[in-house]
Amino acid sequence: MNRLDRITEALARSAARRLSRRSFFGRLGAAMTVATVPLLPVSRAAAERGPQPPQPQEKGDPANCDYWRYCAIDGFLCSCCGGSMSSCPPGTEPSPITWVGTCRNPVDNKDYVISYNDCCGKSACGRCECNRNERDTPVYQPAGSNDINWCLGTQSGVVYNCSTAVVLGAAS
Amino acid sequence: MNIWRIAASAALAAAIVPAAALAQTEELKSEEMYQVELADQMRPHWVWVNDVSFTRPLDGRAYLLDADSGQFLGMVSGGYAQGPLQITRDGKRFSMVSTYYSRGTRGERTDVATFYDIKTLDQTGEVVIPPKHFISLPILSTARLSDDDRFLLVYNFTPEQSVSVVDVAAGKLIGETATPGCALVYPVAPRRFFMQCSDSALQAVSISEAGALSLDATTTKLFSDDDPANEKPVRITPAEWLFITRDSEVRIVDGSGAVPKVKAKWSLLDKDTAEWRIGGLQPSAYHARSGRLYTLMHVGDRDTHKDPGTEVWVYDVAAGKRVQRIKLDGPATALAVSEDAEPLLYTVMFGVDELAVYDARDGTKRRGITGLGNSLSVIQPAPVAP
Secondary structure (H helix, E strand, O other), X not given: OHHHXXXXXXXXXXXXXXXXHHHHHHHHHHHHHHHHOOOOHHHHHOOOOOOOOOOOOOOOOOOOOOOHHHOOOXXXXXXXXXXXXXXXXXXXXXXXXXXXXXXXEOOOOEEEEEEOOEEEOOOOOOOOEEEOOOOOOOOOOHHHOOOEOHHHXXXXXXXXXXXXXXXXXXXX | OOHHHHHHHHHHHHHHHHHHHOOOOOOOXXXXXXXXXXXXXXXXXXXXXXXXXXXXXXXXXXXXXXXXXXXXXXXXXXXXXXXXXXXXXXXXXXXXXXXXXXXXXXXXXXXXXXXXXXXXXXXXXXXXXXXXXXXEOOOHHHEEEOOOOOEXXXXXXXXXXXXXXXXOOOOEEEEXXXXXXXXXEEEEEOOEEEEEEOOXXXXXXXXXXXXXXXXXXXXXXXXXXXXXXXXXXXXXEOOEEEEEEOOOEEXXXXXXXXXXXXXXXXXXXXXXXXXXXXOOOEOEEEEOOOOEEEXXXXXXXXXXXXXXXXXXXXXXXXXXXXXXXXXXXXXXXXEEEOOOOOOEEEEEOOOXXXXXXXXXXXXXXXXXXXXXXXXXXXXXXXXXXX
């Protein structure tokens, strides 16, 4: 059971940092709040939510395979598909479990843990294909493997659309 | 006579002359359509090429080609993210494991093992299996037939890990066994296989006559964390698999005993070739008759383990020595070798629509078969006829 524990722990830890129960309840709470407050036309217009941009202190182009966060990515860049390096295109669902990589940010020269969540539920976007394999592991070590279709944890199913690269935090 | 009449007469004359010349030929007969049927067994130079259709993955397929004539013989459609085929030892039948959704990209997921014969490339049966088979870029060991072709063993990942067993002869699902921490299927005998585990150990598994799996002995850690074995080994004897690590170290694992053992260790590299590395999606192949290992090699660092090869290096496995270098006509991410006495070397490059065919002995390129789609992943030659 040790092996299972290790895999489960790695996967669960990365999952918990993104689509946790907290975020589910957060969304639920937001929905409930909205339901009790009458919607004005202006607030409906404000409901539009664009792709999340890079953080201000970053450098590089998230639509380019050379962008620093993509050091272990494999697939189509969501930045070219209606999303961004940290948001899924409209109508696609982020995978709750995925593989993680460690990439060096050239601006502060620090290593960051990057989570490569897939966006799922529509066929492959097909744009900006990018495959980089820094510290990529074989598929029998799944937590670090970019060859696996990680859409398997979604409600939408395994149909893969594109890949993101979300900063989880500095690698200690 | 006006100009139009003159033109019309000239045209008539032009039409009559050839008609008169052709009057002796027989009139075309009406035709009856029929479906082509192939030989009932894969010929030695027939080869399957997987097109995972990476940019349109709902349309996965595999092409059957005749490498001698360059002819496209036929194809099969495998649904979402086409995986490799499981070809029977006699080359007469094959199966594949597919995923379908009831509404194309959404709805209820159905996973199914579909059985075909080579002669018609038509389905001969199917078995619905648990909807959790492992989906990745194609890897040959995600589903394997037992050595007597009786059972189909399918690796699942949800990320809980398990293996489903299908009784091929009876056409029914037998069951599913949890294989915590361990992945993929490497047969070593008709009723035994081993799996690769995340701590770099191997797990032995036995199959009962009824198709029930039992997890047997586990090895100690056989590979280091910073130089793991790849998951694309080649089988060199019924009980032995040849693994290659990220740093191009060879480890031959003997699965004949109760606990799999490393039987031999050597390196693809020496001091003059230290900057080279093995790489690709299907980076090695073995030709049993000659005892030769074929590897896709390129110059690159540790993180280039999926990069295409520019050369094929050939090794005498018994001696652990390189015997030949073949410069490829173009880079390649996969290679395979036909198993007959006049072996052909096949390569494809993911993103390029061609199967390249070389003479495996002298390395000369015989032909390229093009127009095959843009996501060619694994190559599956005909098995050796028994």
